[in-house]
Amino acid sequence: MNLKFMDKKIRIITGLFFMGILVSGFAQTDSIQVPDTNLELPSIAENTSVKKDSTNGFKRVKLDGIAAVIGDYVILDSDIDKTLIDLRNQGASTEDVTRCGLLGKLMEDRLYAHQAVQDSILVSDDEVNLTGDRQLQSLVQQIGSMAKVLKYYKKDNEADFREELYKINKLRMLSEKMQQKIVSDIEITPEEVRQFYNKIPESERPVIGAEMEIAQIVKEPEPSEDEIQKVIDKLNSIKADIEDNDASFNVKAILYSQGPSKSKGGAIPSVTKESSYVTEFKDVAFSLQEGEVSEPFETQFGWHIMIVEKIRGQERDVRHILLQPEITQSTLDKLKVELDSIRQNVMDGKYTFEEAALNFSDQKETKFDGGKLRNPQDFGPRFELTKMDPELYNQVRNLKDDEISMPIFEQDPRGGAPKYKIMKITNRYDEHVADFAQDYIKIQQLAKTEKQYKAIKEWMNEHIEDTYITVNEANRECEFANNWVKE
Structure with a gap:
């Protein structure tokens, strides 16, 4: 979407603030990408330092100065350097990023965190420490x-590194909770959406790229009872070897598991009740004691056994072995023939595609909506061509209006059983200037984003006035988005 009608500051807020791209310290999220070893990360420097010179004895070197103070938080010059390097390590473009811009963002983060403390918004030590544990596990993997991690980040020992991660994560989590509180109650009415749209000059209204709506009918194979029993017997045999002969669950997973975690010995760290894993998987994880191996259980991906390796509060580190009952080629061939028949009947007018989806599709997520796919970005029915998943685009790109694809074979990327499906493009939308009725969902989101931005701006202005803030003389000439330099 062409957002040229939006104020530049709003676009920056949309890209960095709400999407959380800009990071503070070592990491913005719980997972940390592999650092770029061609970039040297500055270590935390002291405010004063001297260095011995072979000819002149001791001489002064450049200090790590204080860039700004926000309430109880101090921002050092080195914090700006580290944030820039962290952005690069996370793959973000830094072409238009300035030191003044980074300092302004760091000051915002600390104002949020400072006010969160004043408002008694709490972040527990357990929550912060668990986040640090996940980050360290990710870095080590x-x-x-750990030795390489400490060497790269110039830390003498793991305790020092954990302490610094704790400080960074505590600040970040306080900042995020404060931001969420500011915008959590903001809603947008249809009248506000209409007013937002009408105030955009016609020459500056956003251009919506070409889009399409897609529907599908899916047939999933059912394994035979004999194949299911073979898998259960195999898992029981593995379980017995682990419990009776002290065999390694890790090794068994590498040898036998058919899941994506096979190469990691079936390891899935930090499972919580809010994790995105299927309900059956989480239910078993939270029913076991440390070291206990489950009975075989079924999910949509196949049959599993699981062991809980570590319990930390509301988190579980688990390993699992996934086996899938064999699906014979003859079973898959029958699905293809069945879909061929459904396709022909729709083309002959015996029933509509929507009626066929309701009566014959095995995909619960789409069958009750005429087989209509939902865009995971906004849960709407439209897919912008330039932003579509490449595999999905390749499946439908050659379909003409009212044409139904031949049966398409598809492997489940999450490790489930393979399936066949037929697809149809139900609507097409050429590139066009945004229309209020046709593009209401997108315009609604833009209007809500603007309203959130205004609320944040008002909050920021109010609390800058009420908070002790000082900016180093060298940074007072910066053109900040907020009035950090009080007169």
């Missing part, structure tokens, strides 16, 4: 060892 990606870089190779």
Whole structure:
């Protein structure tokens, strides 16, 4: 979407504030990407330092100065350097990023955190420490060892690194909770959406790229009872070897599991009740004691056994072994023939595609809506061509209006059973200037974003006035988005 009608500051807020791209300290999220070893991360420097010179004895070196103070928080010059490097490590473009801009963002984060403390918004030590644990696990897995992690980040020991991660994560989490509180109650009415749309000059209204709506009918194979029993017997055999002979669950997973975590010995760390794993998987994870191996259980992906390796409060580190009953080629061939028949009957007018989806599709998420797919970005029915998943685009790109695809074979990327499906493009929308009725959902989201931005701006102005803030003389010439330099 062409958002040229929006104020530049609103676009920055949309891109960085609400999407959370800009990071503070080592990491914005619980997972940390592999650092770019061609970039040297500055270590936390002291406010004063001296260095011995072989000819002149001791001499002064440049200090790590204080860039700004926000309430109880101090921002050092090195914090700005680290944030810039962290942005690069996260893959964000830094072409238009300035030191003044970064300092302004760091000041915003600290004002949120400062006010969160004043408002008694709490972040528990357990919550912060668990986040640090996940970050360290991710770094060790990606870089190779804790020693390499400490060497890269110039830390003498793990305790020092954990302490610094704690401080960074505590600030970040307080800041995020404060931001969520500011915008949590903001709603947008249809009248506000209409007013937002009408105030955009016609020459500056956003351009919506070409879009399409897609429907599908899916047939999923059912394994035979004999194949299911074979898998259950195999899992029981593995379970017995682990419990009776002290066999390694890790090794068994590498040898036998058919899930995506196979190479990691079936390891899935930090499972919570809010995690996106299927309900059956989470239910078993929270029913076991440490070291206990489950009975075989079924999910949509197949049959599993699980062991809980570590319980930390409301989190579980687990390993699992996934086996899928064999689906014979003859079973898959029958699905293809069945879909061929459904396709032909729709083309012959015996029933509509929507009626066929309701009566014959095995995909519960779409069958009750005429087989209509939902865009995961906004849960609307439209897919913008330039932003579609490449695999989905390739499946429908050659379909003409009212044409139904031949049966398409598809492997489940999450590890489930393969399936066949037929697809149809139900609507097409050429590139066009945004229309209030046709593009209401997109305009509604833009209107809500603007309203959230205004609320944040008002909150920021109010609390800047009420908070102790000082900016180093060297940074007073910066053109900040907020009035940090009080007169």
